[in-house]
Amino acid sequence: MARMLLRGMRLVSLAPNRPDSENIDLLIEDDRIVSMGQYLNPHDAELVDLTGRIVIPGLVNAHLHTWQSALRFVGGDWSLLEYLAHTHGHVARRYRQGDMHTGTLAGALNQINCGTTTIGDWCHNCLTPGHADAAIDALTATGIRAVFLHGAAHGGPTRPHDMRDIDRLLRGPIARSPLLTLGMAIKGPQLSAPEVVIADLRAAVERGILASMHQSAGEPGPGWDAVEAARLWGPHANIVHGTGLSDEWVTKLVHAGVSFTSTPENELGQGHCTAITEQLLRAHAAPSLGTDTDTAVSGEVLTAARIALARQRGLAHDQQLHRTGMSAPTASPTSKQALSWATVHGARALGLADRIGHLSPGMQADLVVIDARALNLCPAHDPVAAALHASIANIEAVMIAGRWRKRDYALVDIDVDEVTNQLRLSGERFAEKIHASGPLARTRRSVVRRVVRRRLRRQIGSGSS
Numbered sequence: 458m459a460r461m462l463l464r465g466m467r468l469v470s471l472a473p474n475r476p477d478s479e480n481i482d483l484l485i486e487d488d489r490i491v492s493m494g495q496y497l498n499p500h501d502a503e504l505v506d507l508t509g510r511i512v513i514p515g516l517v518n519a520h521l522h523t524w525q526s527a528l529r530f531v532g533g534d535w536s537l538l539e540y541l542a543h544t545h546g547h548v549a550r551r552y553r554q555g556d557m558h559t560g561t562l563a564g565a566l567n568q569i570n571c572g573t574t575t576i577g578d579w580c581h582n583c584l585t586p587g588h589a590d591a592a593i594d595a596l597t598a599t600g601i602r603a604v605f606l607h608g609a610a611h612g613g614p615t616r617p618h619d620m621r622d623i624d625r626l627l628r629g630p631i632a633r634s635p636l637l638t639l640g641m642a643i644k645g646p647q648l649s650a651p652e653v654v655i656a657d658l659r660a661a662v663e664r665g666i667l668a669s670m671h672q673s674a675g676e677p678g679p680g681w682d683a684v685e686a687a688r689l690w691g692p693h694a695n696i697v698h699g700t701g702l703s704d705e706w707v708t709k710l711v712h713a714g715v716s717f718t719s720t721p722e723n724e725l726g727q728g729h730c731t732a733i734t735e736q737l738l739r740a741h742a743a744p745s746l747g748t749d750t751d752t753a754v755s756g757e758v759l760t761a762a763r764i765a766l767a768r769q770r771g772l773a774h775d776q777q778l779h780r781t782g783m784s785a786p787t788a789s790p791t792s793k794q795a796l797s798w799a800t801v802h803g804a805r806a807l808g809l810a811d812r813i814g815h816l817s818p819g820m821q822a823d824l825v826v827i828d829a830r831a832l833n834l835c836p837a838h839d840p841v842a843a844a845l846h847a848s849i850a851n852i853e854a855v856m857i858a859g860r861w862r863k864r865d866y867a868l869v870d871i872d873v874d875e876v877t878n879q880l881r882l883s884g885e886r887f888a889e890k891i892h893a894s895g896p897l898a899r900t901r902r903s904v905v906r907r908v909v910r911r912r913l914r915r916q917i918g919s920g921s922s
């Protein structure tokens with residue numbers, strides 16, 4: 458039995474009924490927190506002095522596609538249409554199992570480096586069972602906690618999810634990996650026919666697993682009503698983006714227990730349109746957060762939290778200005794709310810709220826050590842705000858299930874050069890395809906763009922395709 462006592466830090470536990478921050482010790486036994494309090498004095502624990510640091514719960518990036526890591530910043534100036542055409546319409550089907558492993562490994566390690574201890578890894582490129590296995594192997598190798606959301610290729614035929622592979626994974630690789638759980642990355646009512654989404658959600662409910670779906674920039678179509686009539690909206694369902702949903706739908710879905718994940722940076726930049734945060738807050742709910750795609754934006758979920766907060770405050774100020782001629786007298790939402798979107802609400806969205814999201818006895822020891830002595834954070838008068846504004850350079854250490862995965866500012870037992878070399882080799886092959894400029898490549902690109910545009914228009918117009 459390994460026992461560790463963390464002492465000297467400001468603890469931002471985000472636990473219910475605790476102060477926003479407090480000077481208390483944290484006692485960890487194996488993979489979980491066993492005690493929190495002042496002057497704990499266990500005789501047999503390793504003492505870790507964290508004077509000058511802030512400790513927060515491990516961050517939860519509830520929606521990203523780690524398999525795309527080799528495509529980093531190939532599309533920094535792409536619209537949604539260009540992203541779909543290039544990534545899914547062109548290079549995704551060229552992914553080999555080794556590319557899935559390399560991308561997932563690098564993506565998950567980057568997340569740990571950024572302070573993320575849990576990811577909702579939306580793997581919508583499981584071209585074969587081997588592709589799924591390669592991604593799961595990579596996740597396991599990193600030691601990250603993840604919900605592996607198994608998905609078929611984006612834009613493929615809208616047939617029900619292949620449950621043979623889900624059942625195979627549940628029995629095999631997932632059952633053997635204590636930090637991994639399985640979910641389904643389904644096309645959902647915007648991208649598939651009503652009977653398909655009903656079959657998918659029913660299959661998820663029968664297995665007690667999460668089903669996550671994209672919805673953006675389009676009015677809900679008949680599939681949404683069909684799911685409601687079948688009573689299949691519930692806590693097993695997670696909606697990513699959610700842009701275009703009416704207040705009535707948001708309220709209805711919140712009451713059913715559905716969770717939402719906003720990825721504010723690429724929603725604003727790529728054209729998913731207005732984030733759903735305000736509607737959720739009006740419905741007395743909150744978003745979880747994700748970074749979505751490394752093709753266009755950074756993978757830092759704290760950046761997502763800051764953008765979501767700034768955008769939401771801006772909206773509130775504009776509304777107040779419009780009503781009264783002055784901006785709002787107080788800032789809302791708060792820094793603590795934004796930090797909870799990237800922790801507490803992420804855990805809830807991924808169905809893991811019983812073990813992660815906040816720090817208290819009985820919970821898993823997933824935490825981040827932020828060095829508040831640094832030039833950009835010192836003197837950190839408000840530890841919650843300082844944690845929210847920490848950069849990667851401030852993330853000194855990361856613990857997942859009681860094990861340090863980052864310590865002294867470096868990933869533990871990882872040859873980062875080897876990982877980035879593999880990633881570069883994988884990425885060069887795809888970048889070559891994307892940037893090919895011959896007449897054949899140009900014709901091909903324009904056909905793919907036309908097909909994707911037509912499909913997007915259909916989705917936005919009718920809510921299904």
Ligand SMILES: [Zn+2]
Binds near residue numbers: 579671750
């Ligand atoms: Zn996505």
